[in-house]
Amino acid sequence: MQFNVYSLVVLIATLIYSHSSDCATWSENEFHFQYGKLNQPFAEASGTTLSTSIFTFQHASAWEYGSNFFFADYSSTSLGDELYAEWYPAFSSKALLNANYDGVLSDVSFVMGINMAPESDVLKYLPGIQLHLDVEGFQFLNVLITAYLDDSEGINAGGAPKEDDSWMVDIAWRYPLNLSSQQFYIEGHAEYIDERTSEIPDAIVESWVLAQIQARWDAGQTFFNVKDRLFLGIEYQYWNNKLGTKEEDSVVQALAVWRF
Template identity: 45%
Template sequence: MLAAPSAASAQTEFHIQYGSLDNPFSGQAEQTVILTFQHALSWSLGDSFFFTDFLDDVSVDGFNDRDFYGEWYPTLSLGKLAGRTVGAGPLRDIAIIGGINFDGDVDFFKYLPGVRASWDVPGFYFLNTDVTAFIDANTGLEKGGGAPKTGNSWMFDVNWGSAINAGNQSFVFTGHAEYIGGTTDELGREVKPWVLAQPQFMWDVGKAVANQANQIFLGIEYQYWLNKLGTDVDENAAQLLIVWRL
């Protein structure tokens, strides 16, 4: 995500992650490789954040089998539209957010319109809280999709970024945590509410080894997922993380 947004700035990253992740439908843990393309953009009237994951695990089980999953969140800043600060105290800005979540393997698609509050908190270069709808647009089983249609729900998300310097070493602590409300699917089954947290802690190895700051990072992503994808499976997973920042 953007470390220092300006009137028009952008940041692109490529990630490699490796770890043991649970198949929520079989309960089996599989070694999984995730390749991520991530792009963050700040422009005169708002921001945009987009990523696509390409996922593959070691077994052919209908889950994470050379699949891709992505999310896009463009925002429209009320403060930038008005030309003045919207908010007071630690509240830095309010924005209208529109999001989409999509998965290619099972024809999964959600719309997430809502509101973002951006906070000015010491030690963080960004800290946002988002409240959105979670509107189903899946193809559905009846029309040949891999994921059933569900009722609509809602999401609360906290996302953050913080830079940490310790002596000559630099680190980044970033990530998000979300709650998505429960619903039911087209077969009448319960889709449980879930909590997903994905904090990342990264060391600026490019700076430490080659004096090339903000380019190559090495770290871990910890994934905690209560009721993964609305099932009974709870996941705790640490993944190796390598980041190349352009």
């Protein structure tokens, strides 16, 4: 499965990028670099933290009938490297069904998400809906509600334990701030995934809350007079019951973002 998932990550990125070039009404691609000391919940000693470098490719775009969001993280520590990716293609009910919405709700999309972790042979499907909210001041504010369906191969295939199915709620946003002559953005997401059992007898994968909040400064505008290209800042990560354990992350990471 590892080869297949790696191939799927590359295929998704290629399809999204080529599609966004030809068909998108708008498209945004970013490379992120983050650095901080993150908790390692499966280390031998509880509370083990390691310096972690994370390189991310992130893509968001819209087209006539919906949108795409995709990211792939490559994480590196002294214990090794890891790849993780998520893809959320969404189809607009306003565009497909001519639905009309009033007030704060601007659209409802049908979503089919995929989460992939090749090293641990983890594969999840996340069918659901996304509520697009029109709130003053926000560039976007979306609420995603999905099932969390496991299609991993499990311990016998050399991967992480298979899990029962569950559900997820995720809130994502971007809020611009103009302070004096400087442009800032507060953006990120917060998710809740409910608890589930695994193929290990009597084992519970704990429910978790993960919040990743970025404070970005538009450094490119200040240094090079090029807006929305180079950002510097921090990302605060809070993760209780990290990866279903009883471990916790509460850490600030250095952040640099290149948008193209």
